[in-house]
Amino acid sequence: MTPARSRALAAATLTALLLTAAPAAPTHAAPGRPAAPPHLAGDHTVPVYSYADAVRESVQVETPTDADGDGVRDRVMVDLVRPRETAQAGVRVPVIMDASPYYHCCGRGNESERKTYDANGVIAKAPLFYDNWFVPRGYAFAAVDLSGTARATGCEDVGGRAEVAGAKAVVDWLNGRARGFTLDGEPVTASWSTGRVGMIGKSWDGSVANGVAATGVRGLETIVPISAISSWYDYQRYRGLLRASDYPAYLHQVVNGRPAEACAAVLARLRADSAEDTGDYNAYWAERDYRRSVEQVRASVLVAHGVNDLNVTTGQFARWWDALADRQVPRRLWLYQAGHEDPFDVRRAEWVATLHRWFDYWLQGLPNGVMREPRATLETAPGVWTEQRDWPAPGTRNVPVALGAGDGTTGTLGGPGARPGVVRAYTDESLTEPQVVTEPTTARAGRLVFLSGALTAPLRISGTPSVRLRIRVDRPTTALSARLVDYGTAERIQYRSSEGVRTLATESCWGESTVADDACYRDTAEITAVTDHGVLTRGWLDAAHHRSLRFTSPLRPDRWYTVTLPLNAYDAVLPAGHVLGLVLAQSDPGFTETDDRDATVSVDLGRSTLTMPVTGRATLPSAPVAPDVVTAPAAPSDGRAAPPDNRQLPGRS
Structure with missing residues (x-):
């Protein structure tokens, strides 16, 4: 299939998915009421604003922490893309935000995209499709460098207070509760924002979304954690067992954007406080356990996770999901057979349609019925999808x-x-x-x-x-x-090979493009055998x-x-x-x-x-003495060799 045909097919598929609800209502206003903005068409938003002419700006937001101990509050960098037409008309827009440590060191998405900037240091390209798709539909997009990474000051404390407080400060700034500055140091406010924020991100990025939601910050209306961590202890310790030695320091050093000496004290604390010699859960890990503060969550939650994820294992989403359920937090779930993957690279058109409707409901306030649909979407076998009322499956015992x-x-x-x-x-x-x-x-x-x-x-x-x-x-x-x-x-999905997903030669486009930032991505397919x-x-x-x-x-x-x-x-x-x-x-x-x-x-x-x-009344039949199970021969023994380095980055792709 040619790239052009692939793009046309994707566009046609997505259009059909987005327009299966009620027909679009006219945008004219009732007598005495102001006209609705042109991006609102009944129960969904439509792309009416120019992506090429969008406002692009970079803002430094002050945080409450001084992680590097220099006597000055840390600042995170917020790179923004927002519709110029709404700004000119005085129409406020909500914000979709991806706060990440990876924008400089490692990139985002299947193609490891990084931020790029113009000659003045203002954002020219933001990774992923979020800005390309949603900005023309009346949203702003914020790509946030976490404390100590890329262009932010401070130090990265790997899931800790500084990391979460930095991302939370952006939500506060968008609601007028924190200070922001231009690159020239001039104060700047987010007067163009409605204050309604949705955080999204895969793995480490999604973990930050979980952490910020657990602060109960007002204005954070929804989060979309994809393959995300809800307890850093459970990520780096398997119930007292060390996953890999020196893991917190390794993660800090990979994403660190500051001179080594600026964060030497933070690095030393990571090593000392994480209790590697005992494997114990202590105050260090409690600070990084977002489930402990689930009662503070105000935001709705759309969870996505691969059931064969060996990087961020499935207990991370399941315990978070159960805690949210106990608190009756509005929530939905996508589960798929791949490993550590984004659903954008598993079931692309349907995932974009789901995100679109989710954000339209929670950030634009459009009554599209998304919360009346089945709560769980699951891939039960390669390419076989179903929906069910809840998860675990109703009737499970x-x-x-x-x-x-x-x-x-x-x-x-x-x-x-x-x-x-x-x-x-x-x-x-x-x-x-x-x-x-x-x-x-x-x-x-x-x-x-x-x-x-x-x-x-x-x-x-x-x-x-x-x-x-x-x-x-x-x-x-x-x-x-x-x-x-x-x-x-x-x-079966071969999740030990490229997380169960291969990249194809064709591509499809998801939103509008510029010369600096195109909306086209290589198509993908599941790896099965x-x-x-x-x-x-x-x-x-x-x-x-x-x-x-x-x-x-x-x-x-x-x-x-x-x-x-x-x-x-x-x-x-x-x-x-x-x-x-x-x-x-x-x-x-x-x-x-x-x-x-x-x-x-x-x-x-x-x-x-x-x-x-x-589920049901299923029972296991007792096995015969010698069950007839044919399996592949065992791999040759490697004897007593030293174990491999099990350290991974939580969410590079």
């Missing part, structure tokens, strides 16, 4: 599943289980994931495998599974890891944190302990004929770092249970 001894090599999952006192033991072998999950009926040191029988009907898992284990450990601690695996041939198994979800725990994440409780070798290991949230339908597997291991070099190896763990099967959130 937590079902306990017994662990059985099986044939001595492979245990059973479901059925009568094992009597108390039936014990199986395994010694830490630091296995890679392929070694852990392949050939489940083959004896392999370092793991325990439990299999159901072949499913007699499809099994829907929707929510957060967990494993309750009764264990005895011959060391003061060890890493514990667990996986749910779908054994059976199916076409027919495989004989797929890992559904994973979970990890440092056994010495079984009582609390705030302190360690070393294990005694003569005692039995009950530990609960939550797995990451998931949503999947296992077809009839497939087999569900639970695989237990210890240290996990592909995901965590630990020096606590070589432990032997004994598991009392009769007092251990898998809890699964399932």
Whole structure:
């Protein structure tokens, strides 16, 4: 397909999606009332303003923090694009804002776009399509450099007070509560703004949106966190286990836009206060745990997340979602099969249509019915989408599943289980994931495998599974890891390869363009393959944190302990004929770092249970002694090599 034809097809598709609601109402006013702005057409906004002639300006907004300790309040840089025609007519507009640490160092989106500026230092190109699409429709767009990054002053404290306060200050400035300055240092206000702000962003950017919403700042009407963090502890620690060493410092150094000496003290505090030596949850992590302040959230929330995201794992959205639900916060959810991806690169036309209607409702106040639609949009298999009333799926119930001894090599999952006192033991072998999950009926040191029988009907898992284990450990601690695996041939998203999305040669355009900032992006497609198994979800725990994440409780070798290991949230339908597997291991070099190896763990099967959130009255058939599950051969052992560096950037693409 040629680029021109691709653009035309995308435009036609999106037009149809946007105009399926009520016909546009005339824009003339009732007698005695002012005429509605031309960008308002009934229940949606339309592109009537020139993007090429838009006002482009760069504003420094003063924050309440002095992170670099220079005696002067920090300033974040706000690069703005807004309609010139509304400014000339005295019509105020709402603001869509993406606050990011990546505008200078790493870029945004699938094509890693960066900001560019004209000779006067004023924004010429903002990454992504938000300004191209929404500015002609009566919105302003703000691309904000977070404290200590790009052209901002201060220091980046990785999810902490300075980062959140800097982005919040922009919302305050747009509402007349904070000070702004031109590049020449002259005071400037946002008199053109309605004060209604919607924050959007992927991963780190979306995490900032979560953090600002948790302050309860007035004027922030909605947030759209995509693959976002709601607790930085859960991102850098897996229930007491170190994901990677020196992680906070690594993230700070990657995005830092200041001279190293300006932020040396902040960097030292990141290293000292994050408690890497213990893995404990402390005051440092509490400051970066936005779920603790969920009761302050005033904004509506549109969450998007890939169910196979191994960078920002699904527990981040699920625990945030549950907390929002408890507070009855208006919310919607998109879940898709890819990994750490933006839905713009998964289901482009439908996502843009959803964003358009969401912002029209929450920022323009247009009664388009978006909040009367099903709350959850899900991709249940590659390219198969559905909508449901809520998430987890309505009717989901937590079902306990017994662990059985099986044939001595492979245990059973479901059925009568094992009597108390039936014990199986395994010694830490630091296995890679392929070694852990392949050939489940083959004896392999370092793991325990439990299999159901072949499913007699499809099994829907929707929510957060967990494993309750009764264990005895011959060391003061060890890493514990667990996986749910779908054994059976199916076409699956290959999320370990480019997050499950490939970039195509064609492109499509989403909004208006200028010479400096085009609205055209390379098209994408899911990467799929027919495989004989797929890992559904994973979970990890440092056994010495079984009582609390705030302190360690070393294990005694003569005692039995009950530990609960939550797995990451998931949503999947296992077809009839497939087999569900639970695989237990210890240290996990592909995901965590630990020096606590070589432990032997004994598991009392009769007092251990898998809890699964399932819909309907589905049950797991008991497995035969030797279930007929064919899998690929295991990867060659890498022995006891040092674990790889598991540090990732939360949201480069």
